[in-house]
Amino acid sequence: MAMQREVGVGDFVLLDKIDLDSFMKNLQLRFKNGKIYTYIGEVCVSVNPYKTMNIYGQDYVEQYKGRELFENPPHIFAIADSSHKVMKQQGRDTCIVISGESGSGKTEASKIIMKYIAAVTNQDSFRNPSGQKEIERVKNVLIQSNSILEAFGNAKTNRNDNSSRFGKYMDIHFDFKGDPIGGHINKYLLEKSRVIHQQPGERNFHCFYQIFCGASDDLLRKLKLTRNPDNFFYVKQGNAAKVDTINDRNDYREVTNSLNTLQFSKDDQDTLWRVVAAILHLGNVEFDVDEDKLILKKGQSVNNVAELLKVEKSDLEKALCERVIAARGDIMRKEHTETEASFGRDAFAKAVYDRLFAWIVGKINDAIAVDKNNYSAQYKSSLIGVLDIYGFEIFDNNSFEQFCINYCNEKLQQLFIELVLKQEQEEYNREGIAWTNIEYFNNQIICDLVEAPHKGIISIMDDACKMTAEKVTDELLLEAMDKYLKGHKHYMSRQTKPPEKTLRHKIDFRVTHYAGDVTYCIIGFLDKNKDTLFQDFKRLLYNSKDPNIKEMWPEGAQHISEITKRPPTAGTLFKNSMQALVQNLQNKEPHYVRCIKPNEIKSATAFDEERVRHQVSYLGLVENVRVRRAGFAYRQRYDRFLKRYKMISQFTWPNFRSGSDKDAVKVIMDEKRFADDVKYGRTKIFIRSPKTLFELENARNDLIPGIVTLIQKTWRGFVARQQYKKMKALLTMVKCYRQKKLREYISSLENKFRRVKTMKDYGKSIVWPAPPRSLLNSAKMLRSIYNRWRAFMILNRIPRASGLK
Numbered sequence: 001m002a003m004q005r006e007v008g009v010g011d012f013v014l015l016d017k018i019d020l021d022s023f024m025k026n027l028q029l030r031f032k033n034g035k036i037y038t039y040i041g042e043v044c045v046s047v048n049p050y051k052t053m054n055i056y057g058q059d060y061v062e063q064y065k066g067r068e069l070f071e072n073p074p075h076i077f078a079i080a081d082s083s084h085k086v087m088k089q090q091g092r093d094t095c096i097v098i099s100g101e102s103g104s105g106k107t108e109a110s111k112i113i114m115k116y117i118a119a120v121t122n123q124d125s126f127r128n129p130s131g132q133k134e135i136e137r138v139k140n141v142l143i144q145s146n147s148i149l150e151a152f153g154n155a156k157t158n159r160n161d162n163s164s165r166f167g168k169y170m171d172i173h174f175d176f177k178g179d180p181i182g183g184h185i186n187k188y189l190l191e192k193s194r195v196i197h198q199q200p201g202e203r204n205f206h207c208f209y210q211i212f213c214g215a216s217d218d219l220l221r222k223l224k225l226t227r228n229p230d231n232f233f234y235v236k237q238g239n240a241a242k243v244d245t246i247n248d249r250n251d252y253r254e255v256t257n258s259l260n261t262l263q264f265s266k267d268d269q270d271t272l273w274r275v276v277a278a279i280l281h282l283g284n285v286e287f288d289v290d291e292d293k294l295i296l297k298k299g300q301s302v303n304n305v306a307e308l309l310k311v312e313k314s315d316l317e318k319a320l321c322e323r324v325i326a327a328r329g330d331i332m333r334k335e336h337t338e339t340e341a342s343f344g345r346d347a348f349a350k351a352v353y354d355r356l357f358a359w360i361v362g363k364i365n366d367a368i369a370v371d372k373n374n375y376s377a378q379y380k381s382s383l384i385g386v387l388d389i390y391g392f393e394i395f396d397n398n399s400f401e402q403f404c405i406n407y408c409n410e411k412l413q414q415l416f417i418e419l420v421l422k423q424e425q426e427e428y429n430r431e432g433i434a435w436t437n438i439e440y441f442n443n444q445i446i447c448d449l450v451e452a453p454h455k456g457i458i459s460i461m462d463d464a465c466k467m468t469a470e471k472v473t474d475e476l477l478l479e480a481m482d483k484y485l486k487g488h489k490h491y492m493s494r495q496t497k498p499p500e501k502t503l504r505h506k507i508d509f510r511v512t513h514y515a516g517d518v519t520y521c522i523i524g525f526l527d528k529n530k531d532t533l534f535q536d537f538k539r540l541l542y543n544s545k546d547p548n549i550k551e552m553w554p555e556g557a558q559h560i561s562e563i564t565k566r567p568p569t570a571g572t573l574f575k576n577s578m579q580a581l582v583q584n585l586q587n588k589e590p591h592y593v594r595c596i597k598p599n600e601i602k603s604a605t606a607f608d609e610e611r612v613r614h615q616v617s618y619l620g621l622v623e624n625v626r627v628r629r630a631g632f633a634y635r636q637r638y639d640r641f642l643k644r645y646k647m648i649s650q651f652t653w654p655n656f657r658s659g660s661d662k663d664a665v666k667v668i669m670d671e672k673r674f675a676d677d678v679k680y681g682r683t684k685i686f687i688r689s690p691k692t693l694f695e696l697e698n699a700r701n702d703l704i705p706g707i708v709t710l711i712q713k714t715w716r717g718f719v720a721r722q723q724y725k726k727m728k729a730l731l732t733m734v735k736c737y738r739q740k741k742l743r744e745y746i747s748s749l750e751n752k753f754r755r756v757k758t759m760k761d762y763g764k765s766i767v768w769p770a771p772p773r774s775l776l777n778s779a780k781m782l783r784s785i786y787n788r789w790r791a792f793m794i795l796n797r798i799p800r801a802s803g804l805k
């Protein structure tokens with residue numbers, strides 16, 4: 001809560017005015033000053049710094065470990081720590097939802113969170129070294145799974161060199177001590193169209209290039225590949241086919257290491273690269289028409305595909321050129337047109353890759369699953385879910401994919417608002433403070449527009465897909481949508497609203513999302529929703545001699561007569577997965593990281609105001625501030641509040657002795673005349689306006705120098721007194737020591753010289769003991785006294801008169 005020393009405000013809730021302009025001003029000010037994190041209550045807004053920040057080291061881990069959010073400047077570590085703390089202390093499942101557009105830093109954020117959790121766990125390892133090893137293994141496996149997922153699920157796009165082309169939800173399971181013991185990954189909507197087509201300047205998935213740079217000559221030979229990707233149609237269209245030799249080679253090595261760590265067997269790895277190579281060869285399969293008959297152009301590609309997928313070449317050729325259809329109960333084969341054949345080949349390539357990716361995720365899940373033998377059910381475990389999912393997308397041309405992604409955002413936003421409101425209301429209830437009803441945007445109406453049974457867009461699309469294939473077109477689908485949705489507040493097309501000239505006739509429709517209007521082009525919706533893959537391909541792969549490939553295509557086992565059974569459409573599958581995701585998240589204590597991309601040029605300094613403004617709107621951030629604030633800008637527990645501000649009243653400084661913490665807080669607020677701006681809950685104080693808090697902070701800051709001087713003075717006095725005491729004690733010790741040594745010396749002399757008078761030589765033969773250093777002078781004096789005495793005794797023996805003779 002050190003907001004005074006912050007740049008701008010560290011929490012948007014403390015803005016004087018809640019509107020987009022004030023929000024932007026604060027965000028920009030903080031970004032320019034290197035503050036990339038800002039809170040909205042417990043939500044962390046993160047702006048991609050596009051440079052290495054020195055804020056993730058061990059020193060920062062120590063600073064944030066076990067601390068409350070308000071104790072330190074805003075940081076993503078604080079969100080990770082809070083999530084881990086709730087999970088560990090209250091045994092509740094938590095989740096961290098990370099959202100933002102492509103390149104805004106979601107994946108980096110999820111990696112930072114995972115590394116933080118790895119850094120703060122498994123710390124009492126000395127008690128149980130074998131347990132420690134297992135936890136270290138789990139952490140390592142969880143982190144290494146990233147490089148595999150990135151190789152197969154990420155690609156270079158025009159917006160991000162390492163863009164995740166799928167949504168990811170990862171559960172990390174913890175034991176009762178809060179140490180990670182395993183995990184599970186769910187993937188959503190892999191952008192499989194990238195396998196067959198890339199925009200200019202973009203690349204296919206990384207693995208397609210890694211293989212050319214990293215694989216040994218021997219492996220390349222087995223995969224029937226040359227080192228040059230330009231020979232393969234599926235990787236060269238983006239004009240970015242040029243591999244980044246060093247990076248791709250290093251990444252290949254890293255992936256191979258990770259595959260080994262995650263226990264992908266040699267056979268598994270063999271399957272994996274064979275399938276990737278098969279797709280590359282499939283892209284080179286071409287068709288021709290010879291005397292009205294569809295034929296495959298001559299070349300090695302089909303042979304290569306068949307060999308790599310371990311299927312019969314003749315079966316593959318058949319599947320590429322014709323399909324089985326059921327007509328009035330009869331099973332017949334129908335030859336493709338050339339267009340159908342190319343479409344079928346591409347659908348095949350996409351589906352094979354999609355299944356491969358799903359299989360990889362499944363294998364990773366096997367490797368990171370909680371070991372039930374090690375952690376028996378009696379140990380209650382909790383989890384943290386990390387959701388790294390695509391943000392709202394609006395392009396010049398929006399298609400089925402953007403439609404799904406935006407629907408996903410709509411649902412998550414709805415969930416977010418619901419959960420924040422629920423949390424707020426619960427807190428108000430607990431504290432006995434009356435809830436102020438606030439107006440907020442209800443996304444449910446848009447979610448319904450998409451997902452409602454019978455009259456939602458997905459349902460209308462499904463109905464269209466069920467109609468006899470030949471007759472239905474995208475145009476007819478749009479007509480059906482117009483018919484059912486005409487008059488809906490959030491839907492329009494040129495047909496339902498003719499004056500809307502920006503919409504193209506029979507091509508466009510527009511949805512008013514919470515983040516703004518998005519125009520979708522209907523062309524391709526039907527095909528993408530149907531996601532047709534001819535049954536022949538499924539059977540072909542089910543009959544592969546490679547058991548891994550067979551395992552990827554279980555539905556190929558269906559009997560030929562079952563072909564008319566329609567699999568669920570892409571839209572319905574996505575809708576179901578979103579509904580399951582939301583249901584899953586609903587049961588968890590949520591934490592949010594909202595990522596923002598400051599510019600399009602990957603610059604560490606540029607702040608493209610217009611682009612950021614859009615993102616702030618798409619993420620609904622100003623709405624978040626309004627809901628979070630719900631009448632009160634700030635709230636805090638009495639004990640913590642008192643600890644921070646007790647110095648500003650003479651009645652509470654240094655200690656308040658006439659009542660509870662709440663009474664003390666009341667005394668402060670009354671004395672400073674803030675009583676009208678606050679409400680007193682059962683355990684917390686609620687402050688309405690940020691101004692009050694700033695004034696409290698100012699008062700505190702004015703007093704701090706005096707207090708610091710006082711503390712320094714007291715401390716210095718204390719230290720000096722301690723030193724004085726120590727010195728005195730030391731002198732006494734020295735004195736005692738010297739006296740002791742003297743006593744010892746004297747007594748040894750006494751012993752030696754006791755009978756000196758009776759000795760003939762008066763003790764000349766006596767060896768003097770070495771004196772202690774501190775008595776060197778005294779010893780010298782004693783010796784000279786003795787010498788004089790001895791001389792006297794000798795002279796005394798001589799009669800006085802003898803010398804006179």
Ligand SMILES: Nc1ncnc2c1ncn2[C@@H]1O[C@H](COP(=O)(O)OP(=O)(O)OP(=O)(O)O)[C@@H](O)[C@H]1O
Nearest residue numbers: 048050051101102103104105106107108160163164
């Ligand atoms: N905290 C950070 N510190 C330094 N650089 C960062 C940080 N966050 C993001 N970046 C930079 O921005 C790039 C894009 O980030 P990231 O891949 O996480 O975006 P994303 O939101 O996951 O995008 P996509 O949706 O396309 O996958 C990173 O490769 C990295 O260079």
